[in-house]
Amino acid sequence: MASPNPYHIRSITMPSRSNPILSLVKEQVCPLSCSQPTNLSALESLYDNLDSLLSLLLTEDVLCRQSEGVNELLEDYLRLVDSCDKMRDVVARVRVEQRGVLFMLRRRDRSGLEARIGTYTRSRKQMTKELTKCLENLRHVGRTPVIAHNHSSAQDHEVMDVLKQARSITVSLFRSLMSKFVERRKKWCLISGFFKSRVWSVETDDMETSEWEKVAMALQQLQAASSKLEENHVHDVIRLLDSSDEQMGSIEEILGCFCSRLIRTRVTVLNVLTN
Known part of the structure:
Protein backbone atom coordinates (compact mmCIF):
# COMPACT_ATOMS: atom_id res chain seq x y z
CA MET A 1 0.00 0.00 0.00
CA ALA A 2 1.43 3.32 -1.01
CA SER A 3 2.22 5.70 1.80
CA PRO A 4 0.12 8.85 1.89
CA ASN A 5 1.63 11.92 0.35
CA PRO A 6 3.04 14.04 3.17
CA TYR A 7 2.40 17.19 1.14
CA HIS A 8 -1.17 18.35 0.84
CA ILE A 9 -1.60 20.42 -2.33
CA ARG A 10 -4.61 22.75 -2.52
CA SER A 11 -5.84 23.90 -5.91
CA ILE A 12 -6.81 27.56 -5.93
CA THR A 13 -8.89 28.96 -8.78
CA MET A 14 -8.48 32.71 -9.04
CA PRO A 15 -11.45 34.68 -10.35
CA SER A 16 -10.88 35.98 -13.83
CA ARG A 17 -10.20 39.70 -13.95
CA SER A 18 -12.67 41.86 -15.80
CA ASN A 19 -11.48 43.49 -19.00
CA PRO A 20 -10.37 47.13 -18.42
CA ILE A 21 -12.80 48.50 -21.03
CA LEU A 22 -15.65 46.47 -19.57
CA SER A 23 -14.76 47.76 -16.10
CA LEU A 24 -14.74 51.33 -17.41
CA VAL A 25 -18.17 50.95 -19.02
CA LYS A 26 -19.53 49.45 -15.80
CA GLU A 27 -18.22 52.45 -13.86
CA GLN A 28 -19.90 54.82 -16.31
CA VAL A 29 -23.34 53.22 -16.38
CA CYS A 30 -23.75 53.11 -12.59
CA LEU A 50 -19.35 50.91 -25.63
CA ASP A 51 -18.13 50.90 -29.24
CA SER A 52 -14.67 49.93 -28.01
CA LEU A 53 -16.18 47.16 -25.90
CA LEU A 54 -18.16 45.77 -28.84
CA SER A 55 -15.00 45.58 -30.95
CA LEU A 56 -13.31 43.20 -28.49
CA LEU A 57 -13.07 39.51 -29.30
CA LEU A 58 -14.35 38.57 -25.84
CA THR A 59 -17.49 40.65 -26.43
CA GLU A 60 -18.06 39.03 -29.81
CA ASP A 61 -17.89 35.62 -28.13
CA VAL A 62 -20.40 36.73 -25.50
CA LEU A 63 -22.82 38.09 -28.11
CA CYS A 64 -22.67 34.85 -30.09
CA ARG A 65 -23.36 32.78 -26.97
CA GLN A 66 -26.19 35.06 -25.89
CA SER A 67 -27.83 35.40 -29.31
CA TYR A 77 -32.25 49.56 -30.59
CA LEU A 78 -34.35 49.64 -33.75
CA ARG A 79 -37.21 51.21 -31.77
CA LEU A 80 -34.79 53.73 -30.27
CA VAL A 81 -33.45 54.71 -33.69
CA ASP A 82 -37.00 55.09 -35.02
CA SER A 83 -38.09 57.25 -32.07
CA CYS A 84 -34.94 59.35 -32.23
CA ASP A 85 -35.30 59.98 -35.97
CA LYS A 86 -38.99 60.91 -35.68
CA MET A 87 -38.35 63.25 -32.79
CA ARG A 88 -35.52 65.00 -34.62
CA ASP A 89 -37.74 65.42 -37.68
CA VAL A 90 -40.68 66.90 -35.78
CA VAL A 91 -38.44 69.26 -33.78
CA ALA A 92 -36.89 70.50 -37.03
CA ARG A 93 -40.32 71.10 -38.62
CA VAL A 94 -41.70 73.03 -35.65
CA ARG A 95 -38.48 75.02 -35.42
CA VAL A 96 -38.96 76.19 -39.02
CA GLU A 97 -42.49 77.41 -38.22
CA GLN A 98 -41.24 79.10 -35.06
CA ARG A 99 -38.61 80.98 -37.04
CA GLY A 100 -41.35 82.13 -39.40
CA VAL A 101 -43.14 83.72 -36.43
CA LEU A 102 -39.89 85.36 -35.36
CA PHE A 103 -39.39 86.80 -38.84
CA MET A 104 -42.85 88.39 -38.83
CA LEU A 105 -42.37 89.77 -35.33
CA ARG A 106 -39.09 91.42 -36.24
CA ARG A 107 -40.75 93.02 -39.26
CA ARG A 108 -43.69 94.07 -37.06
CA ASP A 109 -45.93 92.60 -39.76
CA ARG A 110 -49.26 92.27 -37.98
CA SER A 111 -51.18 90.90 -40.97
CA GLY A 112 -48.66 88.16 -41.72
CA LEU A 113 -48.05 87.42 -38.04
CA GLU A 114 -51.53 86.12 -37.32
CA ALA A 115 -51.36 83.53 -40.09
CA ARG A 116 -47.87 82.48 -39.01
CA ILE A 117 -48.95 82.02 -35.40
CA GLY A 118 -51.86 79.88 -36.57
CA THR A 119 -49.56 77.64 -38.62
CA TYR A 120 -47.07 77.43 -35.76
CA GLU A 136 -45.73 55.07 -26.30
CA ASN A 137 -43.28 53.27 -28.57
CA LEU A 138 -40.57 53.64 -25.93
CA ARG A 139 -42.77 51.80 -23.45
CA HIS A 140 -42.06 48.62 -25.40
CA VAL A 141 -38.29 49.08 -25.14
CA GLY A 142 -36.86 46.82 -22.46
CA ARG A 143 -40.18 45.10 -21.84
CA THR A 144 -38.57 41.72 -22.55
CA PRO A 145 -35.77 41.17 -20.01
CA VAL A 146 -32.32 40.45 -21.41
CA ILE A 147 -31.03 37.65 -19.20
CA ALA A 148 -27.90 35.60 -19.71
CA HIS A 149 -28.30 31.81 -19.59
CA ASN A 150 -27.75 30.04 -16.29
CA HIS A 151 -24.65 28.29 -17.58
CA SER A 152 -23.13 31.57 -18.75
CA SER A 153 -19.91 32.94 -17.34
CA ALA A 154 -19.66 35.97 -15.07
CA ALA A 166 -26.99 51.58 -21.75
CA ARG A 167 -30.33 50.91 -23.43
CA SER A 168 -32.26 52.02 -20.33
CA ILE A 169 -30.18 55.20 -19.99
CA THR A 170 -30.90 56.08 -23.62
CA VAL A 171 -34.63 55.56 -23.09
CA SER A 172 -34.52 57.90 -20.09
CA LEU A 173 -32.71 60.53 -22.16
CA PHE A 174 -35.31 60.40 -24.94
CA ARG A 175 -38.20 60.57 -22.48
CA SER A 176 -36.62 63.57 -20.82
CA LEU A 177 -36.14 65.38 -24.14
CA MET A 178 -39.62 64.57 -25.43
CA SER A 179 -41.32 65.64 -22.22
CA LYS A 180 -40.07 69.19 -22.85
CA PHE A 181 -42.37 69.42 -25.87
CA VAL A 182 -45.40 67.35 -24.85
CA GLU A 183 -47.81 69.96 -23.56
CA ARG A 184 -49.63 69.24 -20.34
CA ARG A 185 -53.38 69.67 -20.35
CA LYS A 186 -54.23 72.99 -18.80
CA LYS A 187 -57.15 75.29 -18.68
CA TRP A 188 -56.45 78.58 -20.40
CA CYS A 189 -58.43 81.55 -19.06
CA LEU A 190 -58.69 85.02 -20.50
CA ILE A 191 -59.42 87.47 -17.71
CA SER A 192 -60.62 90.97 -18.38
CA GLY A 193 -59.35 93.48 -15.87
CA PHE A 194 -59.62 97.19 -15.35
CA PHE A 195 -59.28 99.45 -18.39
CA LYS A 196 -60.09 96.43 -20.61
CA SER A 197 -56.53 95.15 -20.28
CA ARG A 198 -56.03 91.47 -21.04
CA VAL A 199 -54.06 89.18 -18.76
CA TRP A 200 -53.41 85.49 -19.34
CA SER A 201 -53.86 83.21 -16.37
CA VAL A 202 -52.90 79.55 -16.39
CA GLU A 203 -53.96 76.84 -13.99
CA THR A 204 -50.67 75.02 -13.51
CA ASP A 205 -51.76 72.45 -10.94
CA ASP A 206 -48.81 73.62 -8.83
CA MET A 207 -46.42 72.70 -11.64
CA GLU A 208 -43.84 75.13 -12.92
CA THR A 209 -44.62 76.53 -16.35
CA SER A 210 -41.91 75.53 -18.81
CA GLU A 211 -40.33 77.87 -21.34
CA TRP A 212 -42.05 75.90 -24.11
CA GLU A 213 -45.44 76.62 -22.54
CA LYS A 214 -44.55 80.26 -21.92
CA VAL A 215 -44.01 80.68 -25.68
CA ALA A 216 -47.54 79.40 -26.36
CA MET A 217 -48.99 81.69 -23.70
CA ALA A 218 -47.17 84.74 -25.07
CA LEU A 219 -48.30 84.09 -28.64
CA GLN A 220 -51.91 83.57 -27.59
CA GLN A 221 -51.72 86.88 -25.78
CA LEU A 222 -50.44 88.52 -28.97
CA GLN A 223 -53.35 87.09 -30.94
CA ALA A 224 -55.82 88.36 -28.36
CA ALA A 225 -54.31 91.85 -28.30
CA SER A 226 -55.55 94.77 -30.35
CA SER A 227 -54.25 95.43 -33.85
CA LYS A 228 -51.38 97.48 -32.44
CA LEU A 229 -48.33 95.54 -31.29
CA GLU A 230 -46.93 96.86 -28.02
CA GLU A 231 -43.17 97.19 -28.35
CA ASN A 232 -42.32 95.92 -24.86
CA HIS A 233 -44.47 92.86 -25.35
CA LEU A 241 -38.68 82.62 -29.16
CA ASP A 242 -34.93 83.18 -29.53
CA SER A 243 -34.31 81.17 -26.37
CA SER A 244 -36.67 78.42 -27.53
CA ASP A 245 -35.01 78.32 -30.96
CA GLU A 246 -31.60 77.89 -29.35
CA GLN A 247 -32.90 75.09 -27.14
CA MET A 248 -34.58 73.31 -30.05
CA GLY A 249 -31.43 73.61 -32.15
CA SER A 250 -29.40 72.05 -29.35
CA ILE A 251 -31.88 69.19 -28.96
CA GLU A 252 -31.97 68.63 -32.72
CA GLU A 253 -28.17 68.34 -32.71
CA ILE A 254 -28.20 65.96 -29.73
CA LEU A 255 -30.78 63.72 -31.40
CA GLY A 256 -28.81 63.66 -34.64
CA CYS A 257 -25.69 62.64 -32.74
CA PHE A 258 -27.41 59.87 -30.79
CA CYS A 259 -29.28 58.60 -33.82
CA SER A 260 -25.94 58.03 -35.57
CA ARG A 261 -24.47 56.38 -32.47
CA LEU A 262 -27.45 54.05 -32.05
CA ILE A 263 -27.30 53.02 -35.70
CA ARG A 264 -23.57 52.36 -35.44
CA THR A 265 -24.00 50.31 -32.26
CA ARG A 266 -26.82 48.26 -33.75
CA VAL A 267 -24.89 47.60 -36.97
CA THR A 268 -21.83 46.50 -34.97
CA VAL A 269 -23.87 44.01 -32.92
CA LEU A 270 -25.70 42.78 -36.02
CA ASN A 271 -22.43 42.19 -37.86
CA VAL A 272 -21.14 40.08 -34.98
CA LEU A 273 -24.19 37.81 -35.15
CA THR A 274 -24.23 37.47 -38.92
CA ASN A 275 -20.51 36.96 -39.56
Missing part, protein backbone atom coordinates in the same frame (compact mmCIF):
# COMPACT_ATOMS: atom_id res chain seq x y z
CA PRO A 31 -24.11 56.87 -11.93
CA LEU A 32 -26.05 57.41 -15.17
CA SER A 33 -28.53 54.67 -14.25
CA CYS A 34 -29.20 56.22 -10.85
CA SER A 35 -30.18 59.69 -12.08
CA GLN A 36 -31.70 61.60 -14.98
CA PRO A 37 -29.20 61.49 -17.88
CA THR A 38 -28.55 65.21 -18.16
CA ASN A 39 -24.78 64.95 -18.56
CA LEU A 40 -24.62 64.55 -22.33
CA SER A 41 -20.83 64.48 -22.47
CA ALA A 42 -20.89 61.52 -20.07
CA LEU A 43 -23.42 59.76 -22.31
CA GLU A 44 -21.30 60.38 -25.38
CA SER A 45 -18.27 59.02 -23.55
CA LEU A 46 -20.30 55.95 -22.56
CA TYR A 47 -21.17 55.23 -26.19
CA ASP A 48 -17.56 55.76 -27.26
CA ASN A 49 -16.42 53.16 -24.75
CA GLU A 68 -31.40 35.20 -27.97
CA GLY A 69 -30.94 38.10 -25.57
CA VAL A 70 -28.94 40.04 -28.15
CA ASN A 71 -31.79 39.74 -30.68
CA GLU A 72 -34.08 41.38 -28.13
CA LEU A 73 -31.56 44.20 -27.74
CA LEU A 74 -31.40 44.65 -31.51
CA GLU A 75 -35.18 45.06 -31.66
CA ASP A 76 -35.02 47.62 -28.87
CA THR A 121 -49.79 76.53 -33.25
CA ARG A 122 -51.03 73.72 -35.49
CA SER A 123 -47.49 72.40 -35.87
CA ARG A 124 -47.11 72.34 -32.08
CA LYS A 125 -50.31 70.32 -31.72
CA GLN A 126 -49.10 67.88 -34.37
CA MET A 127 -45.78 67.68 -32.57
CA THR A 128 -47.51 66.72 -29.32
CA LYS A 129 -49.39 63.92 -31.11
CA GLU A 130 -46.28 62.53 -32.77
CA LEU A 131 -44.13 62.70 -29.65
CA THR A 132 -46.86 61.04 -27.61
CA LYS A 133 -46.73 58.15 -30.08
CA CYS A 134 -42.94 58.04 -29.74
CA LEU A 135 -43.25 57.91 -25.96
CA GLN A 155 -18.28 37.93 -18.01
CA ASP A 156 -21.35 37.04 -20.08
CA HIS A 157 -23.56 38.48 -17.37
CA GLU A 158 -21.41 41.63 -17.11
CA VAL A 159 -21.46 42.35 -20.85
CA MET A 160 -25.20 41.75 -21.21
CA ASP A 161 -25.88 43.86 -18.14
CA VAL A 162 -23.99 46.93 -19.40
CA LEU A 163 -25.72 46.68 -22.78
CA LYS A 164 -29.07 46.53 -21.03
CA GLN A 165 -28.23 49.50 -18.80
CA VAL A 234 -42.98 92.16 -28.77
CA HIS A 235 -39.46 92.31 -27.32
CA ASP A 236 -40.44 89.83 -24.60
CA VAL A 237 -41.92 87.40 -27.13
CA ILE A 238 -38.87 87.68 -29.40
CA ARG A 239 -36.63 86.94 -26.43
CA LEU A 240 -38.69 83.85 -25.56
Whole structure:
Protein backbone atom coordinates (compact mmCIF):
# COMPACT_ATOMS: atom_id res chain seq x y z
CA MET A 1 0.00 0.00 0.00
CA ALA A 2 1.43 3.32 -1.01
CA SER A 3 2.22 5.70 1.80
CA PRO A 4 0.12 8.85 1.89
CA ASN A 5 1.63 11.92 0.35
CA PRO A 6 3.04 14.04 3.17
CA TYR A 7 2.40 17.19 1.14
CA HIS A 8 -1.17 18.35 0.84
CA ILE A 9 -1.60 20.42 -2.33
CA ARG A 10 -4.61 22.75 -2.52
CA SER A 11 -5.84 23.90 -5.91
CA ILE A 12 -6.81 27.56 -5.93
CA THR A 13 -8.89 28.96 -8.78
CA MET A 14 -8.48 32.71 -9.04
CA PRO A 15 -11.45 34.68 -10.35
CA SER A 16 -10.88 35.98 -13.83
CA ARG A 17 -10.20 39.70 -13.95
CA SER A 18 -12.67 41.86 -15.80
CA ASN A 19 -11.48 43.49 -19.00
CA PRO A 20 -10.37 47.13 -18.42
CA ILE A 21 -12.80 48.50 -21.03
CA LEU A 22 -15.65 46.47 -19.57
CA SER A 23 -14.76 47.76 -16.10
CA LEU A 24 -14.74 51.33 -17.41
CA VAL A 25 -18.17 50.95 -19.02
CA LYS A 26 -19.53 49.45 -15.80
CA GLU A 27 -18.22 52.45 -13.86
CA GLN A 28 -19.90 54.82 -16.31
CA VAL A 29 -23.34 53.22 -16.38
CA CYS A 30 -23.75 53.11 -12.59
CA PRO A 31 -24.11 56.87 -11.93
CA LEU A 32 -26.05 57.41 -15.17
CA SER A 33 -28.53 54.67 -14.25
CA CYS A 34 -29.20 56.22 -10.85
CA SER A 35 -30.18 59.69 -12.08
CA GLN A 36 -31.70 61.60 -14.98
CA PRO A 37 -29.20 61.49 -17.88
CA THR A 38 -28.55 65.21 -18.16
CA ASN A 39 -24.78 64.95 -18.56
CA LEU A 40 -24.62 64.55 -22.33
CA SER A 41 -20.83 64.48 -22.47
CA ALA A 42 -20.89 61.52 -20.07
CA LEU A 43 -23.42 59.76 -22.31
CA GLU A 44 -21.30 60.38 -25.38
CA SER A 45 -18.27 59.02 -23.55
CA LEU A 46 -20.30 55.95 -22.56
CA TYR A 47 -21.17 55.23 -26.19
CA ASP A 48 -17.56 55.76 -27.26
CA ASN A 49 -16.42 53.16 -24.75
CA LEU A 50 -19.35 50.91 -25.63
CA ASP A 51 -18.13 50.90 -29.24
CA SER A 52 -14.67 49.93 -28.01
CA LEU A 53 -16.18 47.16 -25.90
CA LEU A 54 -18.16 45.77 -28.84
CA SER A 55 -15.00 45.58 -30.95
CA LEU A 56 -13.31 43.20 -28.49
CA LEU A 57 -13.07 39.51 -29.30
CA LEU A 58 -14.35 38.57 -25.84
CA THR A 59 -17.49 40.65 -26.43
CA GLU A 60 -18.06 39.03 -29.81
CA ASP A 61 -17.89 35.62 -28.13
CA VAL A 62 -20.40 36.73 -25.50
CA LEU A 63 -22.82 38.09 -28.11
CA CYS A 64 -22.67 34.85 -30.09
CA ARG A 65 -23.36 32.78 -26.97
CA GLN A 66 -26.19 35.06 -25.89
CA SER A 67 -27.83 35.40 -29.31
CA GLU A 68 -31.40 35.20 -27.97
CA GLY A 69 -30.94 38.10 -25.57
CA VAL A 70 -28.94 40.04 -28.15
CA ASN A 71 -31.79 39.74 -30.68
CA GLU A 72 -34.08 41.38 -28.13
CA LEU A 73 -31.56 44.20 -27.74
CA LEU A 74 -31.40 44.65 -31.51
CA GLU A 75 -35.18 45.06 -31.66
CA ASP A 76 -35.02 47.62 -28.87
CA TYR A 77 -32.25 49.56 -30.59
CA LEU A 78 -34.35 49.64 -33.75
CA ARG A 79 -37.21 51.21 -31.77
CA LEU A 80 -34.79 53.73 -30.27
CA VAL A 81 -33.45 54.71 -33.69
CA ASP A 82 -37.00 55.09 -35.02
CA SER A 83 -38.09 57.25 -32.07
CA CYS A 84 -34.94 59.35 -32.23
CA ASP A 85 -35.30 59.98 -35.97
CA LYS A 86 -38.99 60.91 -35.68
CA MET A 87 -38.35 63.25 -32.79
CA ARG A 88 -35.52 65.00 -34.62
CA ASP A 89 -37.74 65.42 -37.68
CA VAL A 90 -40.68 66.90 -35.78
CA VAL A 91 -38.44 69.26 -33.78
CA ALA A 92 -36.89 70.50 -37.03
CA ARG A 93 -40.32 71.10 -38.62
CA VAL A 94 -41.70 73.03 -35.65
CA ARG A 95 -38.48 75.02 -35.42
CA VAL A 96 -38.96 76.19 -39.02
CA GLU A 97 -42.49 77.41 -38.22
CA GLN A 98 -41.24 79.10 -35.06
CA ARG A 99 -38.61 80.98 -37.04
CA GLY A 100 -41.35 82.13 -39.40
CA VAL A 101 -43.14 83.72 -36.43
CA LEU A 102 -39.89 85.36 -35.36
CA PHE A 103 -39.39 86.80 -38.84
CA MET A 104 -42.85 88.39 -38.83
CA LEU A 105 -42.37 89.77 -35.33
CA ARG A 106 -39.09 91.42 -36.24
CA ARG A 107 -40.75 93.02 -39.26
CA ARG A 108 -43.69 94.07 -37.06
CA ASP A 109 -45.93 92.60 -39.76
CA ARG A 110 -49.26 92.27 -37.98
CA SER A 111 -51.18 90.90 -40.97
CA GLY A 112 -48.66 88.16 -41.72
CA LEU A 113 -48.05 87.42 -38.04
CA GLU A 114 -51.53 86.12 -37.32
CA ALA A 115 -51.36 83.53 -40.09
CA ARG A 116 -47.87 82.48 -39.01
CA ILE A 117 -48.95 82.02 -35.40
CA GLY A 118 -51.86 79.88 -36.57
CA THR A 119 -49.56 77.64 -38.62
CA TYR A 120 -47.07 77.43 -35.76
CA THR A 121 -49.79 76.53 -33.25
CA ARG A 122 -51.03 73.72 -35.49
CA SER A 123 -47.49 72.40 -35.87
CA ARG A 124 -47.11 72.34 -32.08
CA LYS A 125 -50.31 70.32 -31.72
CA GLN A 126 -49.10 67.88 -34.37
CA MET A 127 -45.78 67.68 -32.57
CA THR A 128 -47.51 66.72 -29.32
CA LYS A 129 -49.39 63.92 -31.11
CA GLU A 130 -46.28 62.53 -32.77
CA LEU A 131 -44.13 62.70 -29.65
CA THR A 132 -46.86 61.04 -27.61
CA LYS A 133 -46.73 58.15 -30.08
CA CYS A 134 -42.94 58.04 -29.74
CA LEU A 135 -43.25 57.91 -25.96
CA GLU A 136 -45.73 55.07 -26.30
CA ASN A 137 -43.28 53.27 -28.57
CA LEU A 138 -40.57 53.64 -25.93
CA ARG A 139 -42.77 51.80 -23.45
CA HIS A 140 -42.06 48.62 -25.40
CA VAL A 141 -38.29 49.08 -25.14
CA GLY A 142 -36.86 46.82 -22.46
CA ARG A 143 -40.18 45.10 -21.84
CA THR A 144 -38.57 41.72 -22.55
CA PRO A 145 -35.77 41.17 -20.01
CA VAL A 146 -32.32 40.45 -21.41
CA ILE A 147 -31.03 37.65 -19.20
CA ALA A 148 -27.90 35.60 -19.71
CA HIS A 149 -28.30 31.81 -19.59
CA ASN A 150 -27.75 30.04 -16.29
CA HIS A 151 -24.65 28.29 -17.58
CA SER A 152 -23.13 31.57 -18.75
CA SER A 153 -19.91 32.94 -17.34
CA ALA A 154 -19.66 35.97 -15.07
CA GLN A 155 -18.28 37.93 -18.01
CA ASP A 156 -21.35 37.04 -20.08
CA HIS A 157 -23.56 38.48 -17.37
CA GLU A 158 -21.41 41.63 -17.11
CA VAL A 159 -21.46 42.35 -20.85
CA MET A 160 -25.20 41.75 -21.21
CA ASP A 161 -25.88 43.86 -18.14
CA VAL A 162 -23.99 46.93 -19.40
CA LEU A 163 -25.72 46.68 -22.78
CA LYS A 164 -29.07 46.53 -21.03
CA GLN A 165 -28.23 49.50 -18.80
CA ALA A 166 -26.99 51.58 -21.75
CA ARG A 167 -30.33 50.91 -23.43
CA SER A 168 -32.26 52.02 -20.33
CA ILE A 169 -30.18 55.20 -19.99
CA THR A 170 -30.90 56.08 -23.62
CA VAL A 171 -34.63 55.56 -23.09
CA SER A 172 -34.52 57.90 -20.09
CA LEU A 173 -32.71 60.53 -22.16
CA PHE A 174 -35.31 60.40 -24.94
CA ARG A 175 -38.20 60.57 -22.48
CA SER A 176 -36.62 63.57 -20.82
CA LEU A 177 -36.14 65.38 -24.14
CA MET A 178 -39.62 64.57 -25.43
CA SER A 179 -41.32 65.64 -22.22
CA LYS A 180 -40.07 69.19 -22.85
CA PHE A 181 -42.37 69.42 -25.87
CA VAL A 182 -45.40 67.35 -24.85
CA GLU A 183 -47.81 69.96 -23.56
CA ARG A 184 -49.63 69.24 -20.34
CA ARG A 185 -53.38 69.67 -20.35
CA LYS A 186 -54.23 72.99 -18.80
CA LYS A 187 -57.15 75.29 -18.68
CA TRP A 188 -56.45 78.58 -20.40
CA CYS A 189 -58.43 81.55 -19.06
CA LEU A 190 -58.69 85.02 -20.50
CA ILE A 191 -59.42 87.47 -17.71
CA SER A 192 -60.62 90.97 -18.38
CA GLY A 193 -59.35 93.48 -15.87
CA PHE A 194 -59.62 97.19 -15.35
CA PHE A 195 -59.28 99.45 -18.39
CA LYS A 196 -60.09 96.43 -20.61
CA SER A 197 -56.53 95.15 -20.28
CA ARG A 198 -56.03 91.47 -21.04
CA VAL A 199 -54.06 89.18 -18.76
CA TRP A 200 -53.41 85.49 -19.34
CA SER A 201 -53.86 83.21 -16.37
CA VAL A 202 -52.90 79.55 -16.39
CA GLU A 203 -53.96 76.84 -13.99
CA THR A 204 -50.67 75.02 -13.51
CA ASP A 205 -51.76 72.45 -10.94
CA ASP A 206 -48.81 73.62 -8.83
CA MET A 207 -46.42 72.70 -11.64
CA GLU A 208 -43.84 75.13 -12.92
CA THR A 209 -44.62 76.53 -16.35
CA SER A 210 -41.91 75.53 -18.81
CA GLU A 211 -40.33 77.87 -21.34
CA TRP A 212 -42.05 75.90 -24.11
CA GLU A 213 -45.44 76.62 -22.54
CA LYS A 214 -44.55 80.26 -21.92
CA VAL A 215 -44.01 80.68 -25.68
CA ALA A 216 -47.54 79.40 -26.36
CA MET A 217 -48.99 81.69 -23.70
CA ALA A 218 -47.17 84.74 -25.07
CA LEU A 219 -48.30 84.09 -28.64
CA GLN A 220 -51.91 83.57 -27.59
CA GLN A 221 -51.72 86.88 -25.78
CA LEU A 222 -50.44 88.52 -28.97
CA GLN A 223 -53.35 87.09 -30.94
CA ALA A 224 -55.82 88.36 -28.36
CA ALA A 225 -54.31 91.85 -28.30
CA SER A 226 -55.55 94.77 -30.35
CA SER A 227 -54.25 95.43 -33.85
CA LYS A 228 -51.38 97.48 -32.44
CA LEU A 229 -48.33 95.54 -31.29
CA GLU A 230 -46.93 96.86 -28.02
CA GLU A 231 -43.17 97.19 -28.35
CA ASN A 232 -42.32 95.92 -24.86
CA HIS A 233 -44.47 92.86 -25.35
CA VAL A 234 -42.98 92.16 -28.77
CA HIS A 235 -39.46 92.31 -27.32
CA ASP A 236 -40.44 89.83 -24.60
CA VAL A 237 -41.92 87.40 -27.13
CA ILE A 238 -38.87 87.68 -29.40
CA ARG A 239 -36.63 86.94 -26.43
CA LEU A 240 -38.69 83.85 -25.56
CA LEU A 241 -38.68 82.62 -29.16
CA ASP A 242 -34.93 83.18 -29.53
CA SER A 243 -34.31 81.17 -26.37
CA SER A 244 -36.67 78.42 -27.53
CA ASP A 245 -35.01 78.32 -30.96
CA GLU A 246 -31.60 77.89 -29.35
CA GLN A 247 -32.90 75.09 -27.14
CA MET A 248 -34.58 73.31 -30.05
CA GLY A 249 -31.43 73.61 -32.15
CA SER A 250 -29.40 72.05 -29.35
CA ILE A 251 -31.88 69.19 -28.96
CA GLU A 252 -31.97 68.63 -32.72
CA GLU A 253 -28.17 68.34 -32.71
CA ILE A 254 -28.20 65.96 -29.73
CA LEU A 255 -30.78 63.72 -31.40
CA GLY A 256 -28.81 63.66 -34.64
CA CYS A 257 -25.69 62.64 -32.74
CA PHE A 258 -27.41 59.87 -30.79
CA CYS A 259 -29.28 58.60 -33.82
CA SER A 260 -25.94 58.03 -35.57
CA ARG A 261 -24.47 56.38 -32.47
CA LEU A 262 -27.45 54.05 -32.05
CA ILE A 263 -27.30 53.02 -35.70
CA ARG A 264 -23.57 52.36 -35.44
CA THR A 265 -24.00 50.31 -32.26
CA ARG A 266 -26.82 48.26 -33.75
CA VAL A 267 -24.89 47.60 -36.97
CA THR A 268 -21.83 46.50 -34.97
CA VAL A 269 -23.87 44.01 -32.92
CA LEU A 270 -25.70 42.78 -36.02
CA ASN A 271 -22.43 42.19 -37.86
CA VAL A 272 -21.14 40.08 -34.98
CA LEU A 273 -24.19 37.81 -35.15
CA THR A 274 -24.23 37.47 -38.92
CA ASN A 275 -20.51 36.96 -39.56
